[in-house]
Amino acid sequence: xxxxxxxxxxxxxxxxxxxxxxxxxxxxxxxxxxxxxxxxxxxxxxxxxxxxxxxxxxxxxxxxxxxxxxxxxxxxxxxxxxxxxxxxxxxxxxxxxxxxxxxxxxxxxxxxxxxxxxxxxxxxxxxxxxxxxxxxxxxxxxxxxxxxxxxxxxxxxxxxxxxxxxxxxxxxxxxxxxxxxxxxxxxxxxxxxxxxxxxxxxxxxxxxxxxxxxxxxxxxxxxxxxxxxxxxxxxxxxxxxxxxxxxxxxxxxxxxxxxxxxxxxxxxxxxxxxxxxxxxxxxxxxxxxxxxxxxxxxxxxxxxxxxxxxxxxxxxxxxxxxxxxxxxxxxxxxxxxxxxxxxxxxxxxxxxxxxxxxxxxxxxxxxxxxxxxxxxxxxxxxxxxxxxxxxxxxxxxxxxxxxxxx
Numbered sequence: 001x002x003x004x005x006x007x008x009x010x011x012x013x014x015x016x017x018x019x020x021x022x023x024x025x026x027x028x029x030x031x032x033x034x035x036x037x038x039x040x041x042x043x044x045x046x047x048x049x050x051x052x053x054x055x056x057x058x059x060x061x062x063x064x065x066x067x068x069x070x071x072x073x074x075x076x077x078x079x080x081x082x083x084x085x086x087x088x089x090x091x092x093x094x095x096x097x098x099x100x101x102x103x104x105x106x107x108x109x110x111x112x113x114x115x116x117x118x119x120x121x122x123x124x125x126x127x128x129x130x131x132x133x134x135x136x137x138x139x140x141x142x143x144x145x146x147x148x149x150x151x152x153x154x155x156x157x158x159x160x161x162x163x164x165x166x167x168x169x170x171x172x173x174x175x176x177x178x179x180x181x182x183x184x185x186x187x188x189x190x191x192x193x194x195x196x197x198x199x200x201x202x203x204x205x206x207x208x209x210x211x212x213x214x215x216x217x218x219x220x221x222x223x224x225x226x227x228x229x230x231x232x233x234x235x236x237x238x239x240x241x242x243x244x245x246x247x248x249x250x251x252x253x254x255x256x257x258x259x260x261x262x263x264x265x266x267x268x269x270x271x272x273x274x275x276x277x278x279x280x281x282x283x284x285x286x287x288x289x290x291x292x293x294x295x296x297x298x299x300x301x302x303x304x305x306x307x308x309x310x311x312x313x314x315x316x317x318x319x320x321x322x323x324x325x326x327x328x329x330x331x332x333x334x335x336x337x338x339x340x341x342x343x344x345x346x347x348x349x350x351x352x353x354x355x356x357x358x359x360x361x362x363x364x365x366x367x368x369x370x371x372x373x374x375x376x377x378x379x380x381x382x383x384x385x386x387x388x389x390x391x392x393x394x395x396x397x398x399x400x401x402x403x404x405x406x
Contacts, residue, residue: 001130003182003189004114005137007077010179011107012138014084015049016145017171019231020249021153022046023239025168029093036361039236041093043357046232048097050353052104053346060109061116061339069117069335070190076109077183081176088173108346111138112338117190119327119334128324132265135320139261145171146249208396212389213337216322219281219386220341221348222378223318226288226371228352230311233360233367237295238304241364248301259310263317276321278387282379288314289375295368315375319345325390 018025022042030038064072083103090096111134118130149171238244238252266272291310298304326337356367 001118001133003185004117005134006182007073007110007186008114008134009137009141010175010182011077011080011110012141013145013148014080014103014172014175014179015107016142017149017152017175018145019149019235020146021149021168021171022235024153026093028168029096035240039240039360040357042236043232043354043360045097045100046228046353046357047350048100049104049107050228050346050350052101053108054343054350056105056108057112057342057346058336058339061112061335061337061342064109064113064116064335064339069113069120070187072109072113072335073117073190074183074186076106076113077179077186079103079106080110081106081179081183084172084179085176088169088176108339108342112342113335115323115338116335119338124328127327131320131323136261136265139258143258143261147251150249206393206396208389208392212386212393213326213340215381215386215389216326217341217344218381219318219378220322220345222374222381223285223315224345224348225352225355225374226292226311226315226378228349229356229367229371229374230292230315230352231349232353232356233371234304236356236360237298237364237368238301240360242298242301242304244301244304252301252305260315263314266317278383278390281318281321281382281386284314284318285375285379285382289372289379292368292372292375295365 022045023038026038026041026045030041060072060076080103083099083101083106087096087099087103090099114134115131118134119127122130152170152174153167234252235249238249244252288311291307291314295307298307322341323338326341327334352367352371355370359366359370
């Protein structure tokens with residue numbers, strides 16, 4: 001768990017460290033570009049990373065089922081570190097985009113493969129707790145990233161952020177080098193072969209199961225669309241509309257991640273897990289949509305911080321719920337299944353990032369309004385599509401268990 005958590009932490013730290021610096025980073029390659037061009041590239045860089053996650057997550061998942069979790073974790077983590085180093089040293093913007101795609105392709109292997117490894121060796125009760133711990137490692141890395149990146153980009157040398165232009169490249173390079181020991185420890189910590197917990201007998205794949213998996217993918221995509229929109233749109237809104245400093249933006253990102261961490265930690269409580277159903281998931285979507293609809297009224301850092309505390313608290317709990325529910329009644333093909341869910345979420349995040357960068361030029365609140373509409377669709381899908389499919393699968397599972405016992 002320590003090694004898996006460390007790998008997930010480093011990937012999240014690398015992603016989070018660049019968020020408040022992305023506009024400064026792009027000025028090295030765009031020169032005197034207007035704010036609309038910068039906003040477009042901010043969205044496209046975020047989208048490129050997430051799109052690579054979408055493309056490669058199912059492939060890594062299938063590979064981990066066939067060839068083992070350890071080799072996939074090592075290959076993916078190595079690709080992520082190389083991509084980060086290349087992005088830090090890139091001579092032009094084309095290389096930056098290629099490096100972001102490579103880093104995203106590598107990162108796609110980490111979380112779903114780590115979850116599949118945990119599922120292999122855990123009882124259902126332990127699996128739920130360890131999934132939450134793994135998610136917590138991701139969010140700790142994400143909220144530490146902005147503060148870490150901003151510190152390396154200036155104050156570490158006693159200058160203000162942006163005063164030495166090349167210093168915005170330091171966070172990615174330091175994280176790439178710092179991740180090497182973790183990469184070398186993977187085979188020692190996880191081993192080539194690992195005994196697994198006794199797997200329950202599962203029924204054959206049914207129409208009900210396929211519907212439930214499809215519904216879960218739809219929810220992952222819609223929730224992650226809001227996450228991608230929020231990350232890029234919040235970066236642009238705080239920097240260009242409110243004129244917040246990089247240090248203040250880093251604090252805002254920390255607030256965002258703490259809210260998501262607290263939300264995920266609630267999953268450790270058995271009383272909370274037992275109450276989760278389609279009504280709970282739908283209400284989470286609605287609450288986040290309502291918060292986003294008030295973006296146009298945000299006028300200062302305090303109001304933006306309140307918005308940041310509300311939205312991630314909602315969408316931050318949806319991912320772990322979907323992962324847990326997907327494995328609750330089926331123990332086969334875990335890597336491929338979790339990879340598909342990760343791919344759906346990453347596609348949504350990529351679309352959200354690109355739309356935020358494009359719509360921001362029309363109106364600063366436009367990306368958030370679109371995300372709110374998408375979340376409302378998610379609420380309807382959670383209640384009507386996911387909830388119905390979940391109830392049908394549970395009923396069929398109960399019937400199958402009765403027949404199996406007989």
